[in-house]
Amino acid sequence: MVRGMSTTTSARDRLVDAAQDLFAAQGVGPTSPRAVLAASGVGQGSLYHHFPTKHDLAVAAVGATVDEALTRALRTLGGDSPAVERLVAYLERPRDALAGCKIGRLTSDQAVMDDDGLHDVVTAYFVRLLGTLTQVLRETGLPDDAARDRAHAALAIVQGGYVLARATRDPDALAAAVRGFVGLLTQTVPAPTVPAPTVPTPNLPTQEENQ
Amino acid sequence: MVRGMSTTTSARDRLVDAAQDLFAAQGVGPTSPRAVLAASGVGQGSLYHHFPTKHDLAVAAVGATVDEALTRALRTLGGDSPAVERLVAYLERPRDALAGCKIGRLTSDQAVMDDDGLHDVVTAYFVRLLGTLTQVLRETGLPDDAARDRAHAALAIVQGGYVLARATRDPDALAAAVRGFVGLLTQTVPAPTVPAPTVPTPNLPTQEENQ
DNA sequence: GTCTATAAGCAGATAGAC
DNA sequence: GTCTATCTGCTTATAGAC
Numbered sequence: 525m526v527r528g529m530s531t532t533t534s535a536r537d538r539l540v541d542a543a544q545d546l547f548a549a550q551g552v553g554p555t556s557p558r559a560v561l562a563a564s565g566v567g568q569g570s571l572y573h574h575f576p577t578k579h580d581l582a583v584a585a586v587g588a589t590v591d592e593a594l595t596r597a598l599r600t601l602g603g604d605s606p607a608v609e610r611l612v613a614y615l616e617r618p619r620d621a622l623a624g625c626k627i628g629r630l631t632s633d634q635a636v637m638d639d640d641g642l643h644d645v646v647t648a649y650f651v652r653l654l655g656t657l658t659q660v661l662r663e664t665g666l667p668d669d670a671a672r673d674r675a676h677a678a679l680a681i682v683q684g685g686y687v688l689a690r691a692t693r694d695p696d697a698l699a700a701a702v703r704g705f706v707g708l709l710t711q712t713v714p715a716p717t718v719p720a721p722t723v724p725t726p727n728l729p730t731q732e733e734n735q
Numbered sequence: 736m737v738r739g740m741s742t743t744t745s746a747r748d749r750l751v752d753a754a755q756d757l758f759a760a761q762g763v764g765p766t767s768p769r770a771v772l773a774a775s776g777v778g779q780g781s782l783y784h785h786f787p788t789k790h791d792l793a794v795a796a797v798g799a800t801v802d803e804a805l806t807r808a809l810r811t812l813g814g815d816s817p818a819v820e821r822l823v824a825y826l827e828r829p830r831d832a833l834a835g836c837k838i839g840r841l842t843s844d845q846a847v848m849d850d851d852g853l854h855d856v857v858t859a860y861f862v863r864l865l866g867t868l869t870q871v872l873r874e875t876g877l878p879d880d881a882a883r884d885r886a887h888a889a890l891a892i893v894q895g896g897y898v899l900a901r902a903t904r905d906p907d908a909l910a911a912a913v914r915g916f917v918g919l920l921t922q923t924v925p926a927p928t929v930p931a932p933t934v935p936t937p938n939l940p941t942q943e944e945n946q
Numbered sequence: 947g948t949c950t951a952t953a954a955g956c957a958g959a960t961a962g963a964c
Numbered sequence: 965g966t967c968t969a970t971c972t973g974c975t976t977a978t979a980g981a982c
Binding site for chain 1: 922
C-alpha cells in the first residue's frame with residue numbers, strides 16, 4: 525500500500541521494475557509471472573502477496589511506464605520556444621526505433637487489449653498526448669479541427685515510424701518518416717508565384733539527431 | 736506443394752484460411768495450433784501432416800495474407816491517374832481501424848519477431864510497399880531522398896493511425912491522421928483568396944477493407 | 947492423408963511453513 | 965512479508981491405428 529518508500533528497494537518495487545523491463549522487451553502477454561519473479565530475485569509467494577493476479581502486476585508496471593513517458597513528452601512539448609519548434613523537437617527526439625514504443629506496442633498485445641483496466645491506462649496515455657499536441661498546434665494559428673487532425677498525424681508518424689523500423693529492421697525508418705513529415709510541416713509555399721506560408725517557417729534550430 | 740487447387744477445399748487450405756483469420760484477430764503468438772484445428776474442422780494429425788510445426792503453418796498463413804494485401808495495395812497505387820491522386824487514394828482507402836493492420840500488428844508479435852523466416856515475410860511486405868510509394872512520389876517531381884522520406888511518412892501515417900485507433904478505441908483516429916497528412920500534402924498556397932484544391936477528391940469507390 | 951490418444955513442459959495461481 | 969512446494973489446465977508436439 526505504501527508507495528514510494530525511498531529508503532530501500534522493496535520487493536514490490538523490484539517486481540514492478542522487472543515487469544516494466546520485461547514488458548518493454550517482449551510484451552505483457554508473453555511475459556510470465558515466473559519470468560518477472562526470476563528477474564526480480566524475489567520469491568513466488570512475494571509476488572502473489574503484492575499482486576494477487578498478473579493483471580494487478582501489469583496495471584502497476586504499465587501505469588509506471590505511462591507516467592514516465594508522459595512526463596518526458598509533456599516536458600518537451602511545454603517549453604517556452606515557438607509552438608512549431610516544440611512540436612519538431614518532440615518528433616525528432618532520439619528514440620530506440622528497433623525496440624518500438626513501449627506503450628504503442630501494447631495496442632497489439634492481446635493480453636492488454638482484452639483487459640479493460642489495462643487498456644484504459646494505454647488509452648489515457650494517447651488521449652493526453654493527443655490533447656497536448658492539439659493544443660500546441662492551435663498555438664500555430666490552426667483552426668481546432670485542423671489542429672486535431674494534424675496532432676493525430678504527428679503522433680501517427682512516431683508510432684508508425686516505430687512499426688516501419690521494426691518491420692524493416694532499419695532504425696533509420698522512423699527518422700525517415702519524421703524527416704518526411706517535418707519537411708511537409710515546415711515547407712514554405714511551393715512558391716512558383718505566391719510567397720505567404722501557412723505555417724510560419726521556423727528557423728529550424730539544430731536539433732538532437734535521431735538515434 | 737500443390738497450391739491453389741481450386742477443385743475442392745483441401746484440409747490444407749482450410750487450415751491456412753482458419754490460421755489467417757485467427758492471426759488477424761489475435762496475433763500469431765496467442766493463437767494455438769489447437770485453435771486453428773478447431774476453427775478449420777480438421778483433425779489433429781492432419782495439421783501436423785501438412786505443417787510439422789507451428790512455424791510452418793505461420794509462414795504459409797502470413798505469406799498468404801501478405802500476398803493478398805500487397806496485391807490490393809499495388810493495384811491502388813498503380814493506376815493511370817496522377818501520382819498524388821493515387822497516393823491519396825491509397826491513404827484514404829477504407830480500413831478496419833479498430834482491427835489494426837493484419838501485417839503491421841505482427842511487428843509487436845514476439846512469436847513473429849523471434850522467427851527469422853516469419854520476420855522476413857513481414858519485412859518483404861513493407862520493403863515492397865515503401866519502394867512503390869517512393870516511386871509514386873518520384874513521379875511528383877520530388878528528388879530521390881525526399882521521395883523516400885515522404886514515402887516513409889505516408890506509410891507511417893497509416894500504420895500509426897491504426898495504433899492510435901486501437902489505443903483510443905476511436906475508429907476515426909486513423910482517418911484523422913490521414914486527413915492531417917493529406918492536408919499538408921496537398922496544401923496549396925495558403926489561399927487567403929483562392930480555394931482551388933490541388934487534388935480533386937476522388938470518389939472513393941467502395942473498396943475492400945484493410946491495406 | 948486423416949484420425950484419436952497421449953506425452954512433456956510451462957502457464958497462472960494456491961497452500962501453508964517460517 | 966517472504967519463502968518453497970504443489971495443483972490444474974493449456975501448449976506444442978508425437979505415436980500409431982485406420
